[in-house]
Amino acid sequence: MRYWLMKTEPSDCSIDDLAAMPGQTVAWYGVRNYQARNFMRDQMRAGDGALFYHSNCATPGIAGIARVASTVYPDATQFERNSKYYDPKATPETPRWFNVDVQLVRKIPLIPIRELRRHPELERMRALQRGNRLSITPLDPAEWNFILKNLVRD
DNA sequence: GCCAACGTTGGC
DNA sequence: GCCAACGTTGGC
Numbered sequence: 001m002r003y004w005l006m007k008t009e010p011s012d013c014s015i016d017d018l019a020a021m022p023g024q025t026v027a028w029y030g031v032r033n034y035q036a037r038n039f040m041r042d043q044m045r046a047g048d049g050a051l052f053y054h055s056n057c058a059t060p061g062i063a064g065i066a067r068v069a070s071t072v073y074p075d076a077t078q079f080e081r082n083s084k085y086y087d088p089k090a091t092p093e094t095p096r097w098f099n100v101d102v103q104l105v106r107k108i109p110l111i112p113i114r115e116l117r118r119h120p121e122l123e124r125m126r127a128l129q130r131g132n133r134l135s136i137t138p139l140d141p142a143e144w145n146f147i148l149k150n151l152v153r154d
Numbered sequence: 155g156c157c158a159a160c161g162t163t164g165g166c
Numbered sequence: 167g168c169c170a171a172c173g174t175t176g177g178c
Contacts (some may be wrong), residue, residue, distance in 0.1 A: 007176090034161090035161095113177075133160060
């Protein structure tokens with residue numbers, strides 16, 4: 001079992017949007033970065049833990065706990081001509097981009113990135129590294145445990 | 155809105 | 167295969 005941090009812009013899909021989805025589950029479409037794709041395609045498994053992270057907003061940070069709720073499958077938007085995620089080089093026979101489904105476990109009081117940066121236990125966390133832009137990054141089990149044990153309130 | 159950092163593209 | 171130009175990301 002692995003752990004992930006998954007970024008989303010709340011204006012696109014917030015934790016409340018996720019909570020309102022049928023089954024509180026959303027298809028994680030639109031990943032168009034090869035490194036993030038490879039994490040998803042090669043390492044994600046149903047049942048993996050995920051931190052649902054709000055980026056590019058007033059208070060970026062971890063907004064909820066989620067889980068990977070499906071195996072990987074081709075991202076349908078790569079074949080849709082009028083989608084902004086359309087990829088002319090992708091075919092159904094050789095898809096280039098993939099999805100998993102992500103299901104809410106629970107919404108939590110937001111843990112701002114500024115707080116994450118205060119803890120030496122998290123200083124090596126991939127998502128906090130300078131210049132990191134990956135929308136999907138792996139979390140060490142130790143980082144996952146630290147956050148759940150010490151930073152999640154309620 | 156700024157801008158540093160990074161990924162991608164395409165001419166050569 | 168190099169690398170400059172360009173586009174995107176995302177915290178601030």
